[in-house]
Amino acid sequence: MKIKILVVTIFYLIGSLNLSYAANSEKVDQISKNLRCLICQGQSVYDSQSDFALSMKILIQNKIDEGQNDEQIYDFLKSKYGEWIVYDPEINKNTVLLWVLPLILFVFGGILILRKVSIK
Amino acid sequence: MLNQIGNYSLYIALVSSILIIIQSPILLNRNNINVSGRIFSLISIQSLMIIISFIALIITFIISDFSNETVYNNSHTSKPLFYKISGTWGNHEGSLLLWLLVLSIFLLIFTITSKNLSNKYRILTLFFQEIIILGFLLFILFTSNPFMSLFPIPNEGTGLNPILQDPALAIHPPILYLGYVGTSIIFSSSLAALISGSVNKTWAKHIKNWVLVSWIFLSIGILLGSIWAYYELGWGGFWFWDPVENVSLMPWFCLTALFHTILILEKREMFHSWVVILSITTFSLSMSGTFLVRSGILNSIHTFANDPSRGVFILCFLFILITLSIFIYFFYQNKIKNNFTKTYIVSKETAVLVNNLFMMFFLSVVLIGTIYPIFLEVVNNDKISVGPPFYHKLIVPFLIPFLIFMAIGPNFNWIKDKINKINLQQLLFFILSIIISFIFLKRVGISYLFSLPLFIASIFLFLITIKDFSVKKTNLSQKISHFGFSLFILSVLVNGVLAKEYSSNMKVGDERQFLNKTIKFESLKVNESKNYQSLEANFKISDKNNSINLKPEVRVYDQPQTITSEADIKSTLYSDNFLVFNILKNDGFYNVRYQIKPFMIWIWISIILISFGGILSIVKKNG
Amino acid sequence: MVRNIKLIAIVFLVIVSFLILLIGLNKTNNYSPNLNSSNIDFNFKAKFLYSNEETTLYELINDKDFSLINIWASWCLPCRDEHPYLLNLNSLGKLNIIGINYKDSEVNAKKFIKELGNPYSKIVVDPSGVNSIELGAYGVPETILINNNSKTILKKYIGPLDDKKLAELKMIIKNEN
Numbered sequence: 001m002k003i004k005i006l007v008v009t010i011f012y013l014i015g016s017l018n019l020s021y022a023a024n025s026e027k028v029d030q031i032s033k034n035l036r037c038l039i040c041q042g043q044s045v046y047d048s049q050s051d052f053a054l055s056m057k058i059l060i061q062n063k064i065d066e067g068q069n070d071e072q073i074y075d076f077l078k079s080k081y082g083e084w085i086v087y088d089p090e091i092n093k094n095t096v097l098l099w100v101l102p103l104i105l106f107v108f109g110g111i112l113i114l115r116k117v118s119i120k
Numbered sequence: 121m122l123n124q125i126g127n128y129s130l131y132i133a134l135v136s137s138i139l140i141i142i143q144s145p146i147l148l149n150r151n152n153i154n155v156s157g158r159i160f161s162l163i164s165i166q167s168l169m170i171i172i173s174f175i176a177l178i179i180t181f182i183i184s185d186f187s188n189e190t191v192y193n194n195s196h197t198s199k200p201l202f203y204k205i206s207g208t209w210g211n212h213e214g215s216l217l218l219w220l221l222v223l224s225i226f227l228l229i230f231t232i233t234s235k236n237l238s239n240k241y242r243i244l245t246l247f248f249q250e251i252i253i254l255g256f257l258l259f260i261l262f263t264s265n266p267f268m269s270l271f272p273i274p275n276e277g278t279g280l281n282p283i284l285q286d287p288a289l290a291i292h293p294p295i296l297y298l299g300y301v302g303t304s305i306i307f308s309s310s311l312a313a314l315i316s317g318s319v320n321k322t323w324a325k326h327i328k329n330w331v332l333v334s335w336i337f338l339s340i341g342i343l344l345g346s347i348w349a350y351y352e353l354g355w356g357g358f359w360f361w362d363p364v365e366n367v368s369l370m371p372w373f374c375l376t377a378l379f380h381t382i383l384i385l386e387k388r389e390m391f392h393s394w395v396v397i398l399s400i401t402t403f404s405l406s407m408s409g410t411f412l413v414r415s416g417i418l419n420s421i422h423t424f425a426n427d428p429s430r431g432v433f434i435l436c437f438l439f440i441l442i443t444l445s446i447f448i449y450f451f452y453q454n455k456i457k458n459n460f461t462k463t464y465i466v467s468k469e470t471a472v473l474v475n476n477l478f479m480m481f482f483l484s485v486v487l488i489g490t491i492y493p494i495f496l497e498v499v500n501n502d503k504i505s506v507g508p509p510f511y512h513k514l515i516v517p518f519l520i521p522f523l524i525f526m527a528i529g530p531n532f533n534w535i536k537d538k539i540n541k542i543n544l545q546q547l548l549f550f551i552l553s554i555i556i557s558f559i560f561l562k563r564v565g566i567s568y569l570f571s572l573p574l575f576i577a578s579i580f581l582f583l584i585t586i587k588d589f590s591v592k593k594t595n596l597s598q599k600i601s602h603f604g605f606s607l608f609i610l611s612v613l614v615n616g617v618l619a620k621e622y623s624s625n626m627k628v629g630d631e632r633q634f635l636n637k638t639i640k641f642e643s644l645k646v647n648e649s650k651n652y653q654s655l656e657a658n659f660k661i662s663d664k665n666n667s668i669n670l671k672p673e674v675r676v677y678d679q680p681q682t683i684t685s686e687a688d689i690k691s692t693l694y695s696d697n698f699l700v701f702n703i704l705k706n707d708g709f710y711n712v713r714y715q716i717k718p719f720m721i722w723i724w725i726s727i728i729l730i731s732f733g734g735i736l737s738i739v740k741k742n743g
Numbered sequence: 744m745v746r747n748i749k750l751i752a753i754v755f756l757v758i759v760s761f762l763i764l765l766i767g768l769n770k771t772n773n774y775s776p777n778l779n780s781s782n783i784d785f786n787f788k789a790k791f792l793y794s795n796e797e798t799t800l801y802e803l804i805n806d807k808d809f810s811l812i813n814i815w816a817s818w819c820l821p822c823r824d825e826h827p828y829l830l831n832l833n834s835l836g837k838l839n840i841i842g843i844n845y846k847d848s849e850v851n852a853k854k855f856i857k858e859l860g861n862p863y864s865k866i867v868v869d870p871s872g873v874n875s876i877e878l879g880a881y882g883v884p885e886t887i888l889i890n891n892n893s894k895t896i897l898k899k900y901i902g903p904l905d906d907k908k909l910a911e912l913k914m915i916i917k918n919e920n
Contacts, residue, residue, distance in 0.1 A: 002646040006655050006676065007703055029621065036505045038881055042362055044507070047353070049685075049702065051846060052882050055872025062873065080879035087507025094502050098492045102484045102514055109477045117470055118462035417767050431768045439761045443754065450750045494767040 028060050031073060034087050044087065123188055126176040126267040129169040130257065133224070136166040137254045144247040148240060159246060163231055166253070167224040174208075174221045177266055181208045186277055189268040190214060196279040198651040198678070206290030207280045212414065212430075213266035215293055219410075220256045222294075222301040227253070230305055230330075237318075237326060244312030245305075252304050255437045263430045282652065282677040282684050288348040296341030296368060300406040302334025303371055306378070307403030310396045311448055317455040319396060324386040327399075329738060331382055334402075335375040336734040342368050343727040351687055356619070356698045356715045358723065361508045363418040366490045367409035370483055374402040377479035380472045388534065390469060392456045394476075400445045405487075407438050417494060464536040471529035478522045485514045516574060523577035523609065527584035530602060531591070546584070553579040564617055571617070578613055581606040597740065601733025608726035611719045618718040627708040637663045639714055652677040654686075657701050657710065670699040696720035785894065789867035789874050792844055792852060803865055804891050806839040809916055812887040813840060813863070814875055816847045817855035819883040825903035829862035832909070837916055839891070842866040845875055845883045888912060890919065 029046055035056065037048035045053045063073045077085050089095045140162050147159065177190070181204050186192045194211040195204055209218040227249045234242050260266070284290075306327060313323045345365065350358040359365060378398040385395050412418050415431025463469040489506045496502055528546065557575035585603040622634040632639045640660040647654045654673040661668050673686040687700040695718040702711045787800040804810040813829060815822040832838055842863035844852045849868070856866070869875050878887065881901055886908075888898040897915055900908055 003644055003655065006646050006653055026621075034507070034509055036507065044360070047357065047360070050882075051872055052876075055846075055876050058871045059873045059876050080876065082503065084503045084505050087505050088509035088513075089504045089506060094496060094500060095492075095504060098488060098496075098506065098510075099514070101488050102481060105484045106477070106481045106518070109480055113470075113473045113477055116462055116473065117465050119465050411764075415768055417764065428768050432765065435761065435764055435768065439757070442757055446750070446753055446757065450746060453746070495763050497770060498763045498766045 025061065025064070027064055028057055031060050031070060032057055034074075035077065036085050036087055038081060038085065122176045122180045122185060123267040123269050126173040126180075127265070129173040129176070130261055130267075133166045133169040133173075134254070134257045134261065136162045136169070137250050137257060140166075140250045141247060141254065144243045144250075148243055159243070160231060163224075163228055163246070167228045170217075170221050170224045173267075174217055177214060177217060178205060178208050181205060184277065186275070187270050187273040188266075189270045190266045192270055192274055192277045194280050195277040196651070197276060199280060199285070200650060202287075203280060203285045203290065206284075209293050210280055210284045210290070213260070213264045215297075216256065216260050216264055217266050218294060219297055219301060220253065220260060222297050223249070223253050223256060223304060226301055226305050230309075234326065237322070238316060240316040241309075241312050241318050241323070244315055245309045248308035248311050249304065252308070252441070255441075259430075259433055259437070263433055279677070282675065282682045283352060285677075286348060286352060288344050289352075292341060292344040292348060295337055295344060299334050299336075299338030299341050300371065300409070302330055302337060303375065303403040303406045305330050306334065306399045307445070310399035311445060314396055314448060314452045314455065317452075319385075319392045319456055321386055321389055324382050324395070328379065328382050328386065331375060331379045332734050332738050335372070335379060336731050336738075338368065338372050338375060339727060339731040339734070342372065343724065343731075347724060350720075351689055352684075356621075356687075356696075356717055361489075361511045363490050364413055366486045367412050370409065370486055370490075371402050371405045373479045373483040373486070374398060374405055377476045377483075378402060380475050384469055384472050388469065389457070390461075390463070391473075393453065396449065396456070400442075400449065404438070404442050404445075405483075407434075407441065411435055411438055412490070418490070466532060466537045468529075468532045468534045468537075471525075471532045474525055474529065478518065478525075481518055482515060485511060489514075519609070520573050520577045523581045523606075526602065526605070527581040530588070530598065545587075549583045549587070550576075550580055553577075553583060561617075571613070575613060578606065578609045582610050595737070595740075597733040597737035599733075600736060601730050604726045604729030604731075604733060607722060607729065611722035611726055614719050615717055615723065618716075620716045621713070622715075623711065623713040625709045626712050627710065634714065635716075637661055639712070641710070641712070642669075647673075655703075659699055659701075659712070659714075661697060661699075661714070668697060670697060672700050674701070674703060691721045693721060694718060784877050787874060787877050789843070789869060792842075792849065792866040792868050798865075798867060803841050803867070804839065804889060804894075806864065806891075807837065808891055809837060809897075809919070810839045810841055810889040810891055811912075812843060812878065812889065814843045814845050814869075814878075814880055814883050814885040816845045816883045817851040818847065819845075821903035822884045823855075823859070825884055825886075825905070826859045826862070828904040828909050830860050832912065833862035835913070835916075839864050843875060843878075844868045846870060846872050888915065 032046040032053075033044050035045040037043050037045045037050060037053045037056075039048070039050040039052040043053075045056045060073060063076065068076075074086055083089060089098065091099055140159055143159060143162075177188075179185075180188045180191050181195055182201065184191065184195055184197045184204070190211060190213045194214075195207050199207070207214075209215045227246065230245065230249070231242070234245075309323075309327055309330070310319075313319045313327075342365075345368065346358040349360065349365075350356065353360075378395065381391055381395050381398060384390050385392060411431065411434040414434060415428070417431060463473070489510055493504055493506055496504060553576045556579050557572055561572055561575060585599065585606045588599050588602070620635060622632075622639070624632050624639075626632065626639075626641045628641050628644050630641045638661070640662070642658045642660050644655065644657050647656050652675045654675040656671055656673045659670045659672070661670060668690050670688040670690060672688040675684045675686055676682075677684065685700055685702060687698055689699075690697045695716055698715040698717055700713050785800045785804075788797055790797050811829075811832065815826075829840060833840055840863050842865070844866055846869065852866075852868070856863075867874075875882070875885075880887075884903050886900045886904060887896055889895070890897050897919065898912065904912075
């Protein structure tokens, strides 16, 4: 009885029905780790337990069952929610600096060191 | 009453700070004046006042004095005493007061322990440190005063976020701050040394301890944060590349580079400017971290409640400090001794430079990854997320050469070593690592073969660091830290490859098969605790030989009313068993997630080893 | 000379970063996606709340000039608050208001409507929340205004409707006519 009361309290607090928990396949885990949850914006869909994230996982599973590959699923979600939803920004004119700047700095630092070093 | 005490002491501290800043330039021009006179008493008064205000705040928390706004917002009478105390720094205002406390105590320790150094250098360090203290005092008093009074006095507080009611998280901030604030001393003293023209061996020897101390606290602070994230936040992850985590990692990279380089300055009188640049950068990164976390400019799981005016204040303060140090650096640059000689390619000096190169690269990846989205949004109005895949893609390829280099580098001699240093023994170890990695990954599954080079590099480093314990040339603390690091990388890799996860919807009495184990949902009960109720499940995980019981909980805290899911984790030397459950509506069914995380405990142990190496090196030198 | 150039370059960099961060501070950091009008999937399939038949978005939005898709749930408190606004909009008679019942139980949903009135011309259910994601939504409540002829999104609101949003919606409809 006590258990039931507590369960009901918890439900009241969560405020929604979690019909949607499911045993996710490994593939869903893998994809959802790369997606950002939009409700709890610091977490991945994989880590989050919000309604949004739970639905998202079902959606991903459905898409996998339909035979879509990772790329198609990411593209579908990007078309709905924008670049923001993926943790792995693709290289385009906006993000080229993000990817290349650290590499430039590495090369630059390497050159500085080479100038300080002699082989004799 | 306590509010007034706290407030007044802070104002007295503010006055002393101003007095010191005014007096130090005057004292600078007089020779033979001992710092331990007037200034020393001012510093003592200041520290004392800040200690008093901090204690006053702790007491208001302990007695739950809700006439204090901070207490009202962050505490509750039903909270256990321990969390009442840790609640003092579990909020924005209190944590800043803690920053300030550490700042002033560190300054006091610096003043006492630097007696045999030149007066000019000491006064200048005090001067810069006081500017930082003044900044913080103003910030606290005018934007985030922890001693605001409330009237009428509420009967009850609103409580501390239950997620923060945790032992690891209670001590995590103080430890981390000790690390951050330690870097402020490095910053002030490097500027002072620069101006007084004493960037040399003696200074290096003196400041090295501060570098080590900051580095040790920062390492342990990061460790505690990760442990907390592991059992509280996610599904068995311990590092999410979240901005707040990145922010603590950035000064760590910088400090690591700094204490390798400072050794060269101490032993060989080289790289003077680079040491100064690193010192300035380290503190700037610590401060930027505070800015990024406190201003709410970033999106993170654990940002504090925020207010843009605070962000503007820290940003301006940060800007002033950085600009000031840049000008000082360029102005006094020619005071630095410039006995520039090229270093030989196979030498300890070069090895340290290469270490620095990698540290700076990792730093730049994390820094750029963290702030790029902010810049992009402002410039272009486009929003992107930078997460784990980005960091992995950029860091992992560089980790491979870094690990191999870390294996070879430390054995180089000073000045000049034989070019054929890469000898037969190392070659044998390398071949051995290839064989081990190949066999291991073959058994785990062919899909992991792409990580072969990474495994080879880390096993190679692991073997070499073990072998190095038999070599007399290098010191023990370094061996321990390097061994700890190789163990760390190896545990993370093995953990990543071998972790297994299972999730299912179960009700009491259900049994599920997973790998060679049986998961049985045995029972469910309700527990009453002081400030929460919990639903505790009992699961039995058994295989052929033995069985363990895991008891995860779902807690309902009453103040504020919040639900948390407490995973139950059983650690052994080989692996962690990690289980969480959640409630489903489908009557009587619960969602159960079970993970096996191999070598998890070694990740923590290895970080402790890394830090222990640092501790040993301080103790040895002073003992 | 070289030193001065270096100094100027670094100071310049610091100032630029400072300004950018200062502007960044005033930007909201909670993300909401741009309304991207081409991205509605009209093949969206869902079941009606009051019957077991399946329908698509094409069929749902063929009535009147504008459709207002409203995502709601009986357990969602803000939905209760915005309900009068929906009733008000319905009374205009220009809108085809479609309700998407998000992660709800049938009984509670029907009770909610019975209690507060029905502004919707049709209600479909979304028990798993997947349909809402296909619409590019976050959760509840959320409201999307669609031009039925051009099949484009005119406006999207995340969170409950209020006086300001109501006025804005009416304005948009008026201007589009």
